[in-house]
Amino acid sequence: MIRNTRQRAAVNAVFDELEGFHSAQEVHARMRAAGDTIGLSTVYRAVQALVDDGELDSIRTDAGEAIYRRCSARHHHHLVCRACGRTEEVEGPTVERWADRVAGEHGFVDVKHTLEIFGTCAACHATAAPTPVDGPARQG
Amino acid sequence: MIRNTRQRAAVNAVFDELEGFHSAQEVHARMRAAGDTIGLSTVYRAVQALVDDGELDSIRTDAGEAIYRRCSARHHHHLVCRACGRTEEVEGPTVERWADRVAGEHGFVDVKHTLEIFGTCAACHATAAPTPVDGPARQG
């Protein structure tokens, strides 16, 4: 049985205050800095549980780190500024249908997909680029 | 200046004989097993150089491991069977236009994207599922 614990609730609460994507390690550091006592393993277990519950969405940086964000319930994708890290949720039936169709044409069933879009947001394009964030290694 | 070395050529050659995606560690093990003497660090450096040159395409498994494949020059995406790991290259203007359009609508410039499709291929769907391969953690 899944039990309600202070730690799980606290991790969940952190994502109420946080915009955008954050790693388990960062969440752990923030909680510790705020006086919360919680183990790193517990943070990892909590974010994974939250992803399983659909509370958080997770993507992986180009460096291989998993980052998490409070996620709206609707299926969507992310548009990420590679300069400032700002993310927008984007969605649309076009790409959903395309993915299902090409998979079906190849005889694949039980189809899911991952899609992330990287670019430079208008603000960052206007000014000089601040601290960069990893985009994809190669356009794929 | 970039120098031509036996090791770099050998890593490149490995991908001529190999279908699908393979990790740096696997390539290293194959080369060692075949009697090639090469260091793991060198394999990592070689595949990275090949990705930079556009000779290889790289994606990251859900477990965070980078895997590499000889890549056709045309822009495309991958349709991966989560049961047997078989991959198909898929492409189409629909999804390209969609990604560029939604990014443009949000004021983003210099846009790239990553897209992978996961499913069960017809062969694996017909038989019982063999050794599974990771798909995405969550449909995104």
Add this chain to the structure above:
DNA sequence: GGGGCATGTGAGAACTGTTGTCGACTGACC
């Protein structure tokens, strides 16, 4: 065909993110 030397190599150490271990703890249920 040699020097000279910047570039590349590779064994091993180090580093990163993540997961496993296991004794202590505690929320849920009675």
Add this chain to the structure above:
DNA sequence: GGTCAGTCGACAACAGTTCTCACATGCCCC
């Protein structure tokens, strides 16, 4: 309150990747 499976967290272990640095070797120039 008592029971006990689920949970915690310090720590170790692990996997993939990158760094270090002494040694080797392509490449340019003669």
